[in-house]
Amino acid sequence: MVSLTIDHTAVAVPEGTTVLEAARQAGISVPTLCYLKDVQAIGACRVCLVEVEGAKTLVASCVMPVAEGMKVKTNSRRVRESRRTVVELLLSEHDGDCQTCNRSEDCELQALARELGIQEVTYPGEKSKRMLDSSTPALVRDTAKCILCRRCVTVCGQTQGVGGLFPQRRGFKTVIGPAFGVNLADVVCVQCGQCAAVCPVGAISERDQIGEVWAALDDPSKTVVVQTAPAIRAALGECFGYPPGTLVTGKMVSALRRLGFDAVFDTNFTADLTIIEEGTELLTRLKTALVEKKPVALPMFTSCSPGWIKFLEHFYPEMMPNLSTCKSPQQMFGAVAKTYYAQKIGKKPEDLFVVSIMPCTAKKFEAQRAEMNSSGVRDVDVVLTTRELGRMIRQAGIDFRALEDDTMDAPLGLSSGAADIFANTGGVMEAALRTAYELVTGRPLPFANLHVTPVAGLEGIKEASLKIEKPLAAWKFLDGATLNVAVAHGLGNARAVIERIKSGQAAYHFIEVMTCPGGCIGGGGQPRLTTNEVRKARIQAIYKEDEGKQLRKSHANPQIEQIYQEFLGKPLGEKSHHLLHTHYMAREKV
Amino acid sequence: MDNVRTHILLCTGGGCIASGALEVGEALRRQIERRGLAGECKVVETGCLGPCVVGPVAAVHPDGVFYQNLRPEDAEEIVDEHLLKGRVVERLVHKAPASGEAVPSLHEIGFFQKQVKVVLRNCGVIDPLKIEEYIARDGYAALAKALTEMTPDQVIEEVKKSGLRGRGGAGFPTGLKWSFTRRAKGERKFILCNGDEGDPGAFMDRSVLEGDPHSVIEGMIIAAYAIGASQGYAYIRAEYPLAVERFGKALEAAREMGLLGKNIMGSGFDFDVEIRMGSGAFVCGEETALMTSIEGNRGEPRPRPPFPANKGLWGMPSCLNNVETFANIAPIITRGAAWYASMGTEKSKGTKVFALAGAVNNTGLVEVPVGMPLGEIIYDIGGGIPNGKRFKAAQMGGPSGGCIPKQHLNVPVDYESLTELGAIMGSGGLVVMDEDSCMVDVARFFLDFVQDESCGKCPPCRVGTKRMLEIVTRICEGKGVEGDIERLIDLGQKIKDTALCGLGQTAPNPVLSTIRYFRHEYEAHIREKRCPAGVCAALVRAPCQNACPAGVDVPGFVSLIGEKRYAEALRLHREKNPFASVCARVCFHTCEDKCRRQSLDDAVSIRSLKRFMAEQEVTVQLPEVRDNEANAKRKIAIVGAGPAGLSCAYFLARLGYRPKVFEAEPRPGGMLVQAIPAYRLPREELAREIRMIERLGVEIETGLRLGRDFTLQSLRVLGYEAVFLGVGAPEGSRLGIPGEDARGVTEALCFLREYNIRGTVPTGKKVVVIGGGNAAIDAARTALRLGAESVTILYRRTRAEMPAYEEEVEEAEHEGVRLKTLTAPVEIVVEGGQVVGVKCRHMVLGQYDQSGRRRPVAGGEGDYVIPADQVIAGIGQKLNPAQVHNGTPLALTESGFIKVNPYTGRTSVDWIFAGGDAVLGPASVVDAIGMGERAAVAIDEQLTGEKHAFWRETQPVDTFFDPDADPAEYPRAAMQLLPVTKRKNNFQEVELTWSEAVARREAKRCLRCDYRVECKED
Secondary structure, eight states: OEEEEETTEEEEEOTTOBHHHHHHHTTOOOOOSSOBTTTBOOOOSOTTEEEETTOSSOEETTTOBOOTTOEEESSOHHHHHHHHHHHHHHHHHSOOOGGGOTTTTSOHHHHHHHHTTOOSOSSOOOOOOOOEEOOSSSEEEEGGGOOOOOHHHHIIIIISSOOOOEEESOGGGOEEESGGGOOGGGTTOOOOOHHHHHOSSSSEEEOOOHHHHHHHHHOTTOEEEEEEOTTGGGTGGGGGTOOTTOOOHHHHHHHHHHHTOSEEEEHHHHHHHHHHHHHHHHHHHHHHHHTSOOOOOOSEEOOOOHHHHHHHHHHOGGGGGGBOOBOOHHHHHHHHIIIIIHHHTTOOGGGEEEEEEESOSHHHHHHTOTTOOTTSSOSOOEEEEHHHHHHHHHHTTOOGGGOOOOOOOSSSOOOOHHHHGGGSTTHHHHHHHHHHHHHHHSSOOSSGGGOOGGGOSSOSEEEEEEEOOSOOGGGGGGTTOEEEEEEEESHHHHHHHHHHHHTTSOOOSEEEEESSTTSGGGOTTSSSOOOHHHHHHHHHHHHHHHHTOSOOOGGGOHHHHHHIIIIIOSTTSHHHHHHHBOOOOOOOOO | OOOOSEEEEEEOSHHHHHTTHHHHHHHHHHHHHHTTOTTTEEEEEESOOSOGGGOSOEEEETTTEEEOSOOGGGHHHIIIIIIIHOOOOGGGBEEOTTTOOEEOBGGGSHHHHTOOOSTTSSTTTSOTTOHHHHHHTTTTHHHHHHHHHOOHHHHHHHHHHHTOBOTTTTOOBHHHHHHHHHHSOOSOOEEEEEEOOOSTTOOHHHHHHHHOHHHHHHHHHHHHHHHTOSEEEEEEOTTOHHHHHHHHHHHHHHHHTTSSEEEETTTTEEEEEEEEEOOSOGGGGSHHHHHHHHTTSOOOOOOSSSOTTTSOGGGSOEEEEEHHHHHHHHHHHHHOHHHHHTSBOSSSBSEEEEEEEESOSSOEEEEEETTOBHHIIIIIITOOOGGGOOEEEEEESGGGOEEEEGGGTTOBOSHHHHHHTTOOOTTSEEEEEETTOOHHHHHHHHHHHHHHHOOSOSHIIIIIHHHHHHHHHHHHTTOOOTTHHHHHHHHHHHHHHHOSSHHHHHTTHHHHHHHHHHHHHHHHHHHSOOOTTSOOGGGOSOHHHHHOTTOOOHHHHHHHHHTTOHHHHHHHHHHHOSOHHHHHHHOOOHHHHTOGGGGTSSOOOHHHHHHHHHHTOSSOOOOOOOOOHHHHHSOEEEEOOSHHHHHHHHHHHHTTOOOEEEESSSSSOTHHHHTSOTTTSOHHHHHHHHHHHHHTTOEEEESOOBTTTBOHHHHHHTTOSEEEEOOOOOEEOOOOSTTTTSBTEEEHHHHHHIIIIISOOOOOSEEEEEOSSHHHHHHHHHHHHTTOSEEEEEOSSOGGGOOSOHHHHHHHHHHTOEEEOSEEEEEEEEETTEEEEEEEEEEEEEEEOTTSSEEEEEOSSOOEEEEOSEEEEOSOEEOOHHHHHTTSOOOBOTTSSBOOOTTTOBOSSTTEEEOTHHHHSSOOHHHHHHHHHHHHHHHHHHHHSSOOOGGGSOOOOOOOOOTTSOOOOSOOOOOEEOOGGGTTTOOOOSEEOOOHHHHHHHHTTOOOTTOOOOOOOO
């Protein structure tokens, strides 16, 4: 332990702790801006400056390790005035059009200026140059609002291993953006939106499509249906002041109805459908390999996460055969809604308008992929993120906290707990194993409360092995086989897993990859700011939702059984193949 | 090997190559071949010899002859004359600046004499590409010694004891740094060499890398051995392709010889070096940014701690030193720490290499012992300032450094002394600036540089320096506002305290340091919208006009003269300065010193043109006067009818006031009539212009002396609302030596006044005048005219330091005045109460004083006596304050003159204004005129609350000018002078006027810097 004094208070912390964390542990709040716990500590923004006795200049507390006997002042006049100058300088270059910024009142810079009591900018001058990048369907960048904190650079490069954003040029002309000043659409950006999720200001945001939804709702010729992804219900409440991890499924359904959607459905339904299709696909691949002894791409990767798909297409196109051909639940939903459901209500696909509420910005990209029109028209019309839905509810004047609970509509509204946990890292794996193991052995998955604990939690790469004993007759070939699975979240971890496979260090059969740290509950479209504490709270909420259900396995969902009977036929059948499966394309690496 | 008798060491440093060294080398070889001398004479391409400005240069050994400004066509003569016949080619050798004599020997050239070469020991001596030549000069002996006789700790101890400090700029003790890295735990350790030299004007590292790469490599290997590193990186600017190439070849050569790689010299020690080319960013010179760049990332600094010694390159313990630091290591090991520590100062040992650049005669590379006074580097080695300009400041340490002004020329150049003055030693950039540099513009340049080079990571550097740049730029553009200086200081200090890395923390230094020493220049830009140095384009209509203390529209009146529009020309002149005819004779014409025509040939002869113009006035023309009844009733008193007071009266009268002038002497004119002799200023010329002022409604009453006949308070009682004090500095300073009260000792002003007012003054036969100012010269020439048989001027400094106008000194000499410089009187020799001689002492110039001049100190020779029957002391003038204030408490300056606001002339008493010599001490006529004008404007503003100075608006001049035409090609017309033989025993005007044809031709030489065309942006 290291002993030091912070603002005349004696503090003892483990060696290696930063002054910032030591202060926080002592209950002393030091403002920060570029700092992001567990992600970035680079001392760039100079907001967390403190005075350390004996140091020539002020020091950034986020990177300053504690030392024995150190004397720190976090609130001296020198510190306060310097911090204020630093923030004033940021305000002086920042496009300060707060009233029209979608981050107003959700802006860390604004909050900081208020906290420091800044009422004027002492040194006004030229503003950062505006370069608007709306080249991608998912994200919009505005350099005039960027304060160069580099959080986006770090999540994109380090956490996600993508490296689409860098500091460019020098001095006042420094901008953060893709190399050579090109647009996001021209680089390897996977559109996961993690940059937007960590941006403290309005410099990178999701493309706002609320207007398109209002237009569809106002169009009497359209039947507008909405699907909500599993991760929304554990996070939407945060937009209305609920603590992270508050489940608001019922209120969310009520709000969607109040907004005027003709039917409120659940992406969870197609998550269950995904498990059937993907589980069958995995077993088929295993059978091809083990019984028919034919070459087949293993391990198989899950394909629910569109950022991950695009990542693989850019960086590892040679691994595309390993991707499950299943569409993501969102796209399965669109295809099913515009065919199966449209038929049921006597409409043509083009009369239906499908809106998705997703925790994800990459879903906006996915929805407009050229191949996603198996219903004959665009299967999903508009994707809104959780944040957009929150704003839309506010725009409609709905008092969210006062809403009564409501339930989803049929026939695409019923789902199992297995579908819920699609939101968490490890959840798709667990849901798949719940079904696959039971299909193969006829017995439930041998884990307490059906939770595959080795693949749960925030560890970056998780592994599990499952020995199959005494399978049913049809799966005799699997007797005694050990199924090796892995789970990765955050594309940086996915990259590590792929490298392990390519180098022969690991042999897996099935790998779940989710683009975002923590899975969809930590998606790029979720309410800000998603820290590990927030992730844990949301994950817990999702498991609670799962555990609260009678129906916890996808194959037990009666509506799933119904859709196969009424419409799809059988898993991996012709109709499934047409509506529920897809293909991929290699993309440039730079 | 051939038995070569003569080596020509040809400098192939970057500078000399750029000026054609390689072609010279080829020509020399061809000529040697042609003459069949190939076996006995050899051209060696070496590194930098130093004096880049006269490149290409070469040294011929063993003769030790130094040739400069070589061209390929010179090769034949050098080979035929020097190599064959042993005769030095004089036209190609250095010429002593003072005498112009040829100085062939390298060792006798001032530039080389005071240098001590340790780092540059081999530069210019060996072929950098031949490792054998390096070895022949004890190269790699230090490495052998370290590896075989010393433990790593002993090496570190030796370096510690040597006192060597990091030459990259911060000056951290090198041995200490090594010991930190040695102690740090890590799988691997790295030695890094910083060759990313990026300061504007710096080329020290480049020259070492190009001229002696092995010295750096050897230093790196020894350092690696000391700290336990197995790999080194030399990070060299990509903009230095020759350095990269030569260093790369040197690495290969060292590897081939087993000096790099596995098992070096059989010692079991492994080490190798790789070159990493810099990515063109100044910030990559910052150690953490440099390491980030080597790692393959954008070169941006990272916070410290962790320090590189513990976690550096790739997170491993790393030791980074500058090129020059490494080059010092081998001599320290071979010759010992004590030897190294014997050079330098107490806290800063050894030598330092500087790149001398800017306004200095010998630009180039120099190495001197640390602690040499700055003045010695600039004047003794650098050869002083070109074109007779005055030294203003030395910018040291580049964008992180600061300026050292002339009052600190004596500062020893070491780490601590420079830091105390707000500059830094830096890596060795030393940019000399003369009077033509605007310090605000200099600050703007450096800010612009750091703003461009900031990595953009932290807001204080990225945005803060941008805001500072915006403020400084607006000051340069004349848009500065009150408070801007304080804003710059406040923001600058905040940036220093908050920025992430050394670049940002030092970025405000150039601004802070120029404000510290040149605040008045900032204030002139902000308050007067004037750039004193005449640099800032938006504030400078024409440099001549800008330089004129009265702001006369010089190109305007000159071009009107060119069109024969003399009346208009004179009228334009008198808009700003009533004394056209006076100034045509006695002005010290700073306008000509700043004339841009000098860059072509010589300045336009503005004062002579003015003389011609003034001669054309037949009847006196009156300027525009704006009658104002209210002003006419107001009572304003002007005390002293010298140029300041009369100018103040003139401008007040033009605003409708009727000021009254009180003059103590019987005739108005102040020094113009009392001190300046008639042969320079005929009395009628002065009287004519004073009459003009009187005709505007100014009343002059003579014979009334302040303090005797009236007081400031009595004026107040009489209802004067404002008083302008233009009382001059009429008292001569005393010599302060024995015998000065003897008969025959007088004071220059008294002498001149007595003659000029009374028409006669006792004059000796053997006259000695003491002093170097205008009063001394005037007294000397007057004495000569009054019949003195010999007149000798004693001056304690050299002629270059004399404050008198150069042409006056020259004419005095022509007329027979003897000038004895470096001579100080120590005693007036008296016999029977009468002067019989002056005991003199020979002086030499010692250290630099506050005025930036060398202080004279007693020389070695004994004292001697110059016989004299009259001694006239002209060593300074002062004000008698008691006489002036007489109970009214006026604040005084440290030198005893009246303290005023320079922009308004207002004294500490709000209704009293002052100007001229009473404020400035002995100064020029035109300075006094300018101050009179400013006071008039301020008095008017004080009384009316408004500004009415209509003459200050620039008046359009419609003279013709063709911007596309070439400038007139003929040279400056000479001044016409009365022959010396006709000057004896009379006071006829010495300068004569031109003919109309000469004057009009001269006027056409003007380049019309005032010409402006509105450029519209599309």
